[in-house]
Amino acid sequence: MSHIKVIKKEELSTSEWSGGTTTQLYIYPENELYENRNFKFRISSAKVDLEESTFTKLPNIKRKIMILDGKLELVHENHHEITLEKFDQDTFYGDWNTKSYGKVTDFNLMLNKNTDGIIEHINLENEITIDNDNNDKYENWAEVFYIVNGKINISIDNECELLENGDVAIIKNSDKLNINLKNNDTFNSHIIRTKVNY
Structure with missing residues (x-):
C-alpha cells in the first residue's frame, strides 16, 4: 500500500x-466540490x-x-491590517470583510468546522x-507538501517519490511517522508544508 x-x-x-486565477492543490474529501463548501479542508x-x-x-x-x-496588504474590516511579503502569512475568518491591495501569487489553506492546521515554508x-506527532484531540491527520520551486525526494521507509515545481504530495494517517525530504537540485528547494488535523 502506498503511503504517498x-x-x-x-x-x-x-x-x-x-481577481485572477486559482489552482486547487488538494481538497478533502477528495470527491467534494469547493462550490458546495462541504470540504473539511482545501489547499x-x-x-x-x-x-x-x-x-x-x-x-x-x-x-x-x-x-x-x-x-500584499490585507485589510480585515474591524479586525486587523497586515502587510505580507514573500513567505509571510496571516490567519483570518471567511465571514470577515477582507480587501487586498497588491498583485501576488499566494498559498491558501481553508479549514472548515472541527479542523485545525498550519502552513510553513521550508x-x-x-x-x-x-x-x-498527531494531536490527540483529532482522529485524523494529513501532511501536504507543495513544491514552490526546485526538486526533492520525499520518502517514508523504502517508499520514495520525486517532486518538482508545482507538484503536490499528500500523506494521510500513516503509522510510519517519519517523513524525509531531500533536496535533489543544485540550489535550495522551497516547499510549503501543510499539516491538518481533522
Whole structure:
C-alpha cells in the first residue's frame, strides 16, 4: 500500500475568480466540490492580478494565507491590517470583510468546522526529517507538501517519490511517522508544508 499520493502539476485544475486565477492543490474529501463548501479542508494557490480585490465571503471557514511572490496588504474590516511579503502569512475568518491591495501569487489553506492546521515554508538545502506527532484531540491527520520551486525526494521507509515545481504530495494517517525530504537540485528547494488535523 502506498503511503504517498502525488499529484503532478499538469493534473491540477485552475479556474478563474474575480481577481485572477486559482489552482486547487488538494481538497478533502477528495470527491467534494469547493462550490458546495462541504470540504473539511482545501489547499490552493492563487494569482491576484488586480491591484485591489475583495475576498469571497466564506462563512464558518478559517483561512490561512501565505505569499509566494509579491507583496500584499490585507485589510480585515474591524479586525486587523497586515502587510505580507514573500513567505509571510496571516490567519483570518471567511465571514470577515477582507480587501487586498497588491498583485501576488499566494498559498491558501481553508479549514472548515472541527479542523485545525498550519502552513510553513521550508527552505531545503540538504535534507530534513519530519516527525509527525498527531494531536490527540483529532482522529485524523494529513501532511501536504507543495513544491514552490526546485526538486526533492520525499520518502517514508523504502517508499520514495520525486517532486518538482508545482507538484503536490499528500500523506494521510500513516503509522510510519517519519517523513524525509531531500533536496535533489543544485540550489535550495522551497516547499510549503501543510499539516491538518481533522
